[in-house]
Amino acid sequence: MRNPILWLLAACMLSSVMVIGLRHDSRVLYAQLQKLQHERDGLNIEWGQLLLEEGAWSQHRRIEAVARAQLGMELPIPQQVRVVTLPGSNKP
DSSP: OOOHHHHHHHHHHHHHHHHHHHHHHHHHHHHHHHHHHHHHHHHHHHHHHHHHHHHHHTOHHHHHHHHHHHHOOOOOOGGGOOOOOOTTOSOO
16 A cells, blocks of 8 residues: 555545446436426327317217218118017016
């Protein structure tokens, strides 16, 4: 051990360089976290909009209107309705 002061100075410099590296890594990871949180928020908004759109597309009035307009479907008259009874069941 020639000079303990030189060893202490080298250890101090090494720890300073490591602190600088760790702080840089921390800043990079924090920026990445903010980017991912922003992306998550955007995806949550899009999901909510898709749920609203799904609700609008699946409304019974819309389905009935499309069935009438595009498929020419109509409600049957009472004479066209047939009741089917399942074997072993008392209910129609």
